[in-house]
Amino acid sequence: MSFPIAPSPAERAALAAAWLPLRLLAPGGSGALSILIYHRVLPERDPLRPGEPNQAEFAEQMGWVQALFRVLPLSEAVTALRRGRLPPRAACITFDDGYADNLHCALPVLRALGLPATCFVAADYLDGGVMFNDRIIEAVRALPKGETDLSAWGVGVWRIAGDEDRRRLAEAVIRSVKHLDGVEREERVARLVRESGVSLPRDLMMTTDGLRQLATGGFEIGAHTRSHPILSRVDDATARTEIGGSREVLEEVLSEPVRLFAYPNGQPGRDYTARDVQLVEACGFQAAVSTAWGAARRHADPLELPRFTPWDRHARGFAARMLRNLLIRRPETVTA
Numbered sequence: 231m232s233f234p235i236a237p238s239p240a241e242r243a244a245l246a247a248a249w250l251p252l253r254l255l256a257p258g259g260s261g262a263l264s265i266l267i268y269h270r271v272l273p274e275r276d277p278l279r280p281g282e283p284n285q286a287e288f289a290e291q292m293g294w295v296q297a298l299f300r301v302l303p304l305s306e307a308v309t310a311l312r313r314g315r316l317p318p319r320a321a322c323i324t325f326d327d328g329y330a331d332n333l334h335c336a337l338p339v340l341r342a343l344g345l346p347a348t349c350f351v352a353a354d355y356l357d358g359g360v361m362f363n364d365r366i367i368e369a370v371r372a373l374p375k376g377e378t379d380l381s382a383w384g385v386g387v388w389r390i391a392g393d394e395d396r397r398r399l400a401e402a403v404i405r406s407v408k409h410l411d412g413v414e415r416e417e418r419v420a421r422l423v424r425e426s427g428v429s430l431p432r433d434l435m436m437t438t439d440g441l442r443q444l445a446t447g448g449f450e451i452g453a454h455t456r457s458h459p460i461l462s463r464v465d466d467a468t469a470r471t472e473i474g475g476s477r478e479v480l481e482e483v484l485s486e487p488v489r490l491f492a493y494p495n496g497q498p499g500r501d502y503t504a505r506d507v508q509l510v511e512a513c514g515f516q517a518a519v520s521t522a523w524g525a526a527r528r529h530a531d532p533l534e535l536p537r538f539t540p541w542d543r544h545a546r547g548f549a550a551r552m553l554r555n556l557l558i559r560r561p562e563t564v565t566a
């Protein structure tokens with residue numbers, strides 16, 4: 231695999247145009263921290279996962295990030311934010327879920343550019359697990375062309391002619407089962423997999439050995455629950471086991487403290503509640519990240535730091551979107 235490691239002259243010009251507003255919007259000290267969120271870096275483009283960059287696209291984006299921002303490890307950035315010592319144009323790079331391609335495709339790019347990153351791992355999927363969304367995508371990929379009745383999955387009858395139909399169908403099924411109770415969701419997804427006849431890949435997620443390699447390769451590792459439930463939908467005991475248990479599993483694998491956490495799905499109030507924030511604190515995490523857009527400022531609650539995904543394929547749009555993200559203001563909780 232090969233990838234570009236520096237922006238082109240035209241891209242440099244586009245990025246330079248973003249430089250001044252970025253200096254004004256993300257000054258040092260009590261300025262703002264941009265935290266980027268990724269899930270996968272694919273070896274090659276997948277029409278059923280159009281939102282996930284391939285390695286070359288990711289390398290290009292990281293070149294822009296390096297040109298625009300000062301990238302810090304998340305734990306370091308959180309400490310600097312609280313102390314009012316954030317460097318100008320501070321940013322962090324994070325990955326959710328624990329996909330094996332974080333090791334095989336993202337790490338080589340980040341190492342080449344000298345950029346630190348954090349990977350939040352859903353511990354139960356290590357060593358051969360497949361998350362429900364991936365099981366749905368692989369099942370839909372295997373469905374025969376023509377008409378298919380998926381009324382049992384809440385999406386009605388579909389006509390599959392090509393990849394675009396499969397992408398939309400997989401998205402619809404994911405949306406329809408995502409917020410179901412865990413047991414019911416499992417049953418529906420298992421039935422879809424069975425009926426599609428697909429044999430699921432065993433190497434999508436990281437192995438425990440791969441996770442250790444990622445940690446020694448420069449990634450910080452954070453927890454992301456055990457089985458990736460929507461925390462707002464589970465009872466207190468389950469939430470505690472999911473949050474605290476994920477930390478225990480990862481610490482056992484890594485033989486080092488795990489102090490960072492990411493809420494599954496991550497929308498405040500919808501996917502997790504104040505109870506979960508309290509549990510994250512009680513379980514000893516130093517900081518936690520959501521998927522609310524915006525940048526974190528000095529008095530942001532370290533247990534609910536916002537994150538953002540810039541998806542543009544061109545330097546100018548990427549920089550503009552990063553700037554817009556810095557303009558989002560949200561009520562902030564002042565913490566001691």
Ligand SMILES: [Zn+2]
Nearest residue numbers: 326327494495
């Ligand atoms: Zn996740």
